[in-house]
Amino acid sequence: MPIKNNFVATSFQGYGFSEFKESKVGFAYAKNFGPRLTLGLKTTYHQLKIAGYGVTTGFSLDAGAYYQLTKELAFGAFAANVSKQNYTNKETSVYIPVSYNIGLSYSPNDKVLVAATINKVLKERVDVGIGIDYQIIPFFGLRGGLTVNPFKQYCGFGLKYKHFTLDMASVFDANLGYSPQMAISYAF
Amino acid sequence: MRSKILAFLILGISVSAGYAQNQEEVEIKDIIESVAENLPEDYDMTELTEVLSRLKKRPINLNNTSVDELKNLVFLSPLQISNFFNHLRENGELLDVMELQAIDGFDTETIQRLIPFVTIHQNLLINELKLKDILQKAENDLFIRYARTLQKLKGFNDLSGNKYLGTPERLQLRYRYHFDDVVTASFTIDKDAGEKFISKPFDFYSGNISILKQGRIKKLVIGDYTLQFGQGLTLWSGFSFGKGPDVTTTVKKDLGLRAYTSSNEYAFFRGAATTISLRKNFEFTPFVSLRNLDASQTLDIEGNLIQSTINQTGLHRTPTEIKNKNTLSQLVLGTVLQYNTNTLNIGAIAYKTQFDDRFISQAALYDHFSFTGKSLTNLGFFYNYSFKNIYFFGEGAKSLKSGIAFNSGALISLSRTTSLALLYRNYAKDYHCFFNQGTSESSEPTNEKGLYAGLNIIPNKQWSVSFYADYFQFPWLKYRTDAPSKGYEILSQTAYSPSKAFKILLRYKLEMKQQNTDLELPLNFLESVKKEGYRMEVNWQMNKNWKFQNRLEISQYQKGNAKRELGYLFYQDINSPTFFKKMNGNARIAYFNVPTYNSRIYAYEDDVLYSFAFGMYNGKGIRSYINLKYKFDQRFDF
Numbered sequence: 001m002p003i004k005n006n007f008v009a010t011s012f013q014g015y016g017f018s019e020f021k022e023s024k025v026g027f028a029y030a031k032n033f034g035p036r037l038t039l040g041l042k043t044t045y046h047q048l049k050i051a052g053y054g055v056t057t058g059f060s061l062d063a064g065a066y067y068q069l070t071k072e073l074a075f076g077a078f079a080a081n082v083s084k085q086n087y088t089n090k091e092t093s094v095y096i097p098v099s100y101n102i103g104l105s106y107s108p109n110d111k112v113l114v115a116a117t118i119n120k121v122l123k124e125r126v127d128v129g130i131g132i133d134y135q136i137i138p139f140f141g142l143r144g145g146l147t148v149n150p151f152k153q154y155c156g157f158g159l160k161y162k163h164f165t166l167d168m169a170s171v172f173d174a175n176l177g178y179s180p181q182m183a184i185s186y187a188f
Numbered sequence: 189m190r191s192k193i194l195a196f197l198i199l200g201i202s203v204s205a206g207y208a209q210n211q212e213e214v215e216i217k218d219i220i221e222s223v224a225e226n227l228p229e230d231y232d233m234t235e236l237t238e239v240l241s242r243l244k245k246r247p248i249n250l251n252n253t254s255v256d257e258l259k260n261l262v263f264l265s266p267l268q269i270s271n272f273f274n275h276l277r278e279n280g281e282l283l284d285v286m287e288l289q290a291i292d293g294f295d296t297e298t299i300q301r302l303i304p305f306v307t308i309h310q311n312l313l314i315n316e317l318k319l320k321d322i323l324q325k326a327e328n329d330l331f332i333r334y335a336r337t338l339q340k341l342k343g344f345n346d347l348s349g350n351k352y353l354g355t356p357e358r359l360q361l362r363y364r365y366h367f368d369d370v371v372t373a374s375f376t377i378d379k380d381a382g383e384k385f386i387s388k389p390f391d392f393y394s395g396n397i398s399i400l401k402q403g404r405i406k407k408l409v410i411g412d413y414t415l416q417f418g419q420g421l422t423l424w425s426g427f428s429f430g431k432g433p434d435v436t437t438t439v440k441k442d443l444g445l446r447a448y449t450s451s452n453e454y455a456f457f458r459g460a461a462t463t464i465s466l467r468k469n470f471e472f473t474p475f476v477s478l479r480n481l482d483a484s485q486t487l488d489i490e491g492n493l494i495q496s497t498i499n500q501t502g503l504h505r506t507p508t509e510i511k512n513k514n515t516l517s518q519l520v521l522g523t524v525l526q527y528n529t530n531t532l533n534i535g536a537i538a539y540k541t542q543f544d545d546r547f548i549s550q551a552a553l554y555d556h557f558s559f560t561g562k563s564l565t566n567l568g569f570f571y572n573y574s575f576k577n578i579y580f581f582g583e584g585a586k587s588l589k590s591g592i593a594f595n596s597g598a599l600i601s602l603s604r605t606t607s608l609a610l611l612y613r614n615y616a617k618d619y620h621c622f623f624n625q626g627t628s629e630s631s632e633p634t635n636e637k638g639l640y641a642g643l644n645i646i647p648n649k650q651w652s653v654s655f656y657a658d659y660f661q662f663p664w665l666k667y668r669t670d671a672p673s674k675g676y677e678i679l680s681q682t683a684y685s686p687s688k689a690f691k692i693l694l695r696y697k698l699e700m701k702q703q704n705t706d707l708e709l710p711l712n713f714l715e716s717v718k719k720e721g722y723r724m725e726v727n728w729q730m731n732k733n734w735k736f737q738n739r740l741e742i743s744q745y746q747k748g749n750a751k752r753e754l755g756y757l758f759y760q761d762i763n764s765p766t767f768f769k770k771m772n773g774n775a776r777i778a779y780f781n782v783p784t785y786n787s788r789i790y791a792y793e794d795d796v797l798y799s800f801a802f803g804m805y806n807g808k809g810i811r812s813y814i815n816l817k818y819k820f821d822q823r824f825d826f
Binding site: 072106111112114144146174 | 600602603604605606608639641643645647657659674678700
């Protein structure tokens with residue numbers, strides 16, 4: 001929701017099934033500094049529920065920056081859970097991941113976006129990813145991409161209707177098979 | 189490995205016209221290296237270079253050309269070709285070659301590469317064939333090539349009981365006759381190092397006569413010829429590009445029937461073939477071929493000769509190789525029917541391959557599904573269709589009484605600067621075909637499923653970025669892999685060229701596959717094999733006469749948890765189109781340190797005119813070569 005040069009947003013996320021459930025509620029704030037640079041902050045409230053083991057919660061803080069280099073090229077960077085917060089229950093071995101990410105996007109016209117990222121999740125290997133979004137017709141776009149470490153392929157589509165966006169995606173992992181994802185968003 | 193010193197000599201006589209300039213070789217070399225990445229070692233690329241050199245002498249008239257003709261320019265993608273014809277249809281004839289810049293997908297590099305091979309002016313057409321003209325107005329080219337490794341190769345004395353019987357020289361003679369692209373003939377003889385001179389003076393003879401563009405007969409070849417149709421799953425003899433840094437090469441550009449001019453001794457047909465135009469847009473290509481192949485044969489219990497594989501190397505040096513020469517006769521009989529327009533091509537293939545002796549499968553389990561018997565019938569259907577900015581292509585193939593293979597893909601021009609290639613393939617483990625060159629990870633396009641995605645971005649004159657990822661599965665066992673396996677390959681390349689005189693290229697390639705463990709265990713399990721390659725290359729030009737190239741290539745190999753192997757190659761190339769007026773030449777000095785065959789490095793090497801090779805670097809040492817050419821006059825050079 002834009003308020004002059006400031007933007008606010010909220011998000012809700014759910015993952016898992018009845019025995020293991022992760023939920024997140026986020027609140028984000030971003031501010032434009034001139035026509036090229038945008039900085040943002042996001043706080044997230046995490047809840048983890050495992051059947052028979054109870055519930056634990058935690059807070060995390062993400063920070064990001066976005067810089068429009070040229071009309072076609074944009075550069076972005078963000079760090080997730082910068083303050084290295086964790087779940088309040090110290091016994092759980094599930095932790096809120098700390099990650100550092102940089103990315104570059106290239107958009108030769110208003111239909112095509114190619115993006116590449118380099119991610120480092122703490123205690124894991126550096127991952128490189130690339131993705132394409134191709135808006136075939138004004139309200140429908142196809143997407144595809146992959147990451148290298150581990151090797152995963154992604155494909156999906158996005159539907160736009162007035163202020164609503166519906167995104168569907170599926171991940172294919174050579175060892176784990178397919179896992180689908182869905183997101184709905186509303187922009188003012 | 190010891191460093192090798194090679195000496196080459198070439199003698200070229202062009203009787204009527206035409207000589208090659210060094211500049212031409214440089215361009216052709218760049219083109220070949222950009223499209224051919226995974227070529228077999230020592231592959232004879234003469235066919236390709238000859239076609240390009242010929243087009244340079246007789247450029248294609250862009251205002252009067254065909255899809256088939258433009259397909260000869262290997263660096264043009266099918267999408268570019270189809271965009272080109274769309275442009276002609278909408279805007280009429282080109283008035284200037286630079287008008288190409290207005291066509292989608294024609295970046296500066298493509299146009300620069302294209303210019304030497306095209307024109308917009310009318311070629312002189314010859315409508316009537318007269319015997320007098322055929323004799324007098326023709327072009328004749330003769331090349332004789334003699335090569336000898338100065339050091340004695342191991343095979344001449346070290347191999348006890350099975351040493352090379354022949355002489356160490358390599359000799360090649362090529363003769364080409366052209367009469368304005370209406371009548372052509374060629375004759376090639378070849379003797380490899382280690383092969384005998386005696387009995388028959390040369391080990392390999394090949395030749396043909398062809399007549400082109402005569403009424404309904406579009407092409408007629410008598411002698412040795414090649415056939416390339418669709419995506420190569422059913423009928424494709426000879427050379428084909430696979431995955432490479434230019435992502436558009438995954439789409440095969442079939443050239444149909446062509447005269448065979450290469451010195452490779454396996455991949456061709458011998459007999460007669462013709463392409464006849466039946467009515468508008470319909471073409472019919474019947475062919476027949478009868479020849480002898482090399483095979484190692486044994487007797488079965490009934491006393492009949494049997495074999496399990498065909499030997500494709502064409503080398504006849506040792507007593508065994510000589511004994512196996514021409515032992516198996518092969519008859520191929522079939523036809524192709526095509527419907528072609530500038531946007532849609534569909535075709536159907538049917539042919540039968542008949543051998544006089546029976547094939548049996550080898551004892552190894554991975555070979556369980558290979559071809560057995562004496563005869564095989566193959567059927568295929570292929571298509572390609574361009575719709576707006578998308579080029580669809582694919583082929584389905586069936587070997588009767590055994591498996592199916594198919595692939596399907598699209599080449600999409602996302603924007604003027606960005607193009608995307610996608611290809612899905614599924615080749616059954618029991619799909620049999622003797623002329624199969626489908627895009628694949630394995631050398632044989634069977635027993636494989638995969639998805640390939642590639643992206644080319646050329647945002648401006650200075651930069652070019654390409655990237656591809658290929659994921660593959662092998663449902664049945666493979667050589668040294670005792671279980672179904674899978675893997676992937678990733679390549680990413682960036683080139684930056686701030687001016688015409690300077691270019692830097694960075695490339696990274698990663699390949700992950702599975703292979704039997706090296707441990708001595710009662711039961712083999714699979715371990716992952718990781719190969720990585722890093723390349724940095726700098727091209728710079730001091731002035732018109734001196735060009736330099738430096739390359740550093742690093743390769744890494746790691747199997748399972750074993751120690752990582754590291755190999756590297758560094759070379760310096762010098763190239764001079766002219767010095768001392770009549771001389772030109774090029775030279776390389778390379779230092780390499782590669783611990784084992786696993787981390788081997790390939791690099792393209794210059795050779796004498798019309799001859800390029802991919803050299804393999806393995807071991808430790810220095811390898812160098814120098815090529816010089818002296819031009820006596822317009823017709824003769826040495």
